[in-house]
Amino acid sequence: MSHDNMTIHLRVWRQSGPNAKGNFEQYTLDTVNPHMSFLEMLDVLNERLTKEGQVPVEFDHDCREGICGSCGVVINGTAHGPQQRTASCQLHMRHYKDGDAITIEPWRAKAFPIVRDLVVDRTAFDRIQEAGGYVSVKTGSAPDAHAVPIGKEVADEAFDYAACIGCGACVAACPNASASLFTAAKISQLALLPQGQPERKRRVVAMVDQMKVEGFGDCSNHGECEAVCPKGISIAGIAKMRREYFKAILTGK
Amino acid sequence: MSQVSESKILKFYRSQTGRKFITGVTGIGLMGFLVVHLAGNLGFFIGGDAVNAYTAKLHSLGPLVLIVEIGLIAIVLFHAILGISIAQEKKRARPEGYALHVSGGAPSRMSPASKSMIWTGIVLLLFIVLHVWQFRFGPHYDTMLPGGVEPVRDMYKVVVDVFADPVWVAIYMGVMVLLGFHLRHGFWSAFQSIGAMSSRLSNTMYAAALVFAVLIALGFFVLPLYLHMVH
Ligand code: HEM
Ligand code: FES
Numbered sequence A: 001m002s003h004d005n006m007t008i009h010l011r012v013w014r015q016s017g018p019n020a021k022g023n024f025e026q027y028t029l030d031t032v033n034p035h036m037s038f039l040e041m042l043d044v045l046n047e048r049l050t051k052e053g054q055v056p057v058e059f060d061h062d063c064r065e066g067i068c069g070s071c072g073v074v075i076n077g078t079a080h081g082p083q084q085r086t087a088s089c090q091l092h093m094r095h096y097k098d099g100d101a102i103t104i105e106p107w108r109a110k111a112f113p114i115v116r117d118l119v120v121d122r123t124a125f126d127r128i129q130e131a132g133g134y135v136s137v138k139t140g141s142a143p144d145a146h147a148v149p150i151g152k153e154v155a156d157e158a159f160d161y162a163a164c165i166g167c168g169a170c171v172a173a174c175p176n177a178s179a180s181l182f183t184a185a186k187i188s189q190l191a192l193l194p195q196g197q198p199e200r201k202r203r204v205v206a207m208v209d210q211m212k213v214e215g216f217g218d219c220s221n222h223g224e225c226e227a228v229c230p231k232g233i234s235i236a237g238i239a240k241m242r243r244e245y246f247k248a249i250l251t252g253k
Numbered sequence B: 001m002s003q004v005s006e007s008k009i010l011k012f013y014r015s016q017t018g019r020k021f022i023t024g025v026t027g028i029g030l031m032g033f034l035v036v037h038l039a040g041n042l043g044f045f046i047g048g049d050a051v052n053a054y055t056a057k058l059h060s061l062g063p064l065v066l067i068v069e070i071g072l073i074a075i076v077l078f079h080a081i082l083g084i085s086i087a088q089e090k091k092r093a094r095p096e097g098y099a100l101h102v103s104g105g106a107p108s109r110m111s112p113a114s115k116s117m118i119w120t121g122i123v124l125l126l127f128i129v130l131h132v133w134q135f136r137f138g139p140h141y142d143t144m145l146p147g148g149v150e151p152v153r154d155m156y157k158v159v160v161d162v163f164a165d166p167v168w169v170a171i172y173m174g175v176m177v178l179l180g181f182h183l184r185h186g187f188w189s190a191f192q193s194i195g196a197m198s199s200r201l202s203n204t205m206y207a208a209a210l211v212f213a214v215l216i217a218l219g220f221f222v223l224p225l226y227l228h229m230v231h
Helices: A038-051 A123-132 A152-162 A169-173 A180-192 A200-213 A224-228 A236-251 B006-014 B016-045 B048-060 B063-093 B117-136 B155-162 B166-193 B199-230
Strands: A006-014 A023-032 A101-105 A114-116
Touching (some): A180 A200, A180 A224, A200 A236, B117 B155, B117 B166
């Protein structure tokens, strides 16, 4: 096992505020350990910047274990970097070699305005979710797990869609900045389950309409979203969303 | 009875899923037309009488031809308007681009074909106008079919005359390559757009798209060259 430190040349997008003009800054780190995660490498950079009296690079993170969805950045042109089914926080520096150059950019979409440096405002996703991505139920005590029987295949499929962590990589990677994969995952998950049925038609129409209101682009079926999704959510969900929408309009909501 | 009101149709037309649905349906319609058109072209490999008999037969259908023609124009217009609008929306949705944009790899379907749909589409639009003007509204020569009583339009001669010029042969062949690209992504994409796709079908349909694109494009590609060489 190699413990040798690597030298990594970073090119990081710096932008001091939402309306400020941003630019790339170059930094060279010569103490990058291959066992570090990508975010730990940024921590090392920030520690140095802080010591030097400079402003550290702002980046979003919380769980650092691939479940909260806050850490996404575009790494050398690919959302969440080169390793599939891996959020930026779970990417490790062992995938790079001594002397590598890495360009880090924020998600870019009109609907995801830059807050600062690599941090973008993803509340557009929250508003899509609020438009219908829920089930209205009386909240009493939790029902027994077997109170509503659901077939194994259906439960599995719904779970695959439920795995979406709302990180926004689908939007970031989409040449059209479309939010279709995120929205489709939420719609498909609930459309598959019995709890989702009462609001099924109203939900798909409201959520699809909200994507447009937020300023996301149309989907051209490039499928780039599925490739970068840390949970590997399938674009079959987007086909399902379109079926659901068509049925909802046809049969009235 | 379901009530699909006018406002609902408009809502569907304006929604992001509805727009794709219509792009897909019109795309499938145009692909269907291409298959029929290619089958009709086979006459050119038999000879002038076969072609002229076929076009005479078509035009004997009278108003039906006109209805189909108007329908095709409407389909092309809807398809083109939505396609162009989708491409414009895409620019608006990401005003500032990336310094680097690198594909995440399979299962992505992003390809030179998928990225150039708007450009291959615009060339196809210009080509369709040119093509209809050159042939449908081209010169009119009379000819007699064997055993015929009334003269019919000599469509064969119109086509052969155009392809006597190597420049036209080259233009047509070039556009057919672009058509192949449009169909390589379009065939698969259309079924995804109308929701007729599942994880299981996806790979098969994507492979079928390649076969369809090559066969259709090649079918149209060889004819101008063939006519140029035999005459
Ligand atoms: C023979 C003529 C044509 C055929 C067979 C054809 C076929 C198709 C098909 C099957 C699709 C996939 C639909 C989808 O993604 O849902 C497509 C997409 C597209 N077509 Fe065409 N098309 C033709 C002409 C045109 C023309 C004249 C334009 C004019 C601009 C055009 C522009 C586009 C665009 C931009 C897309 C991609 C839409 C998107 O990004 O979502 N096409 N076409
Ligand atoms: S920090 Fe939570 S997913 Fe990366």
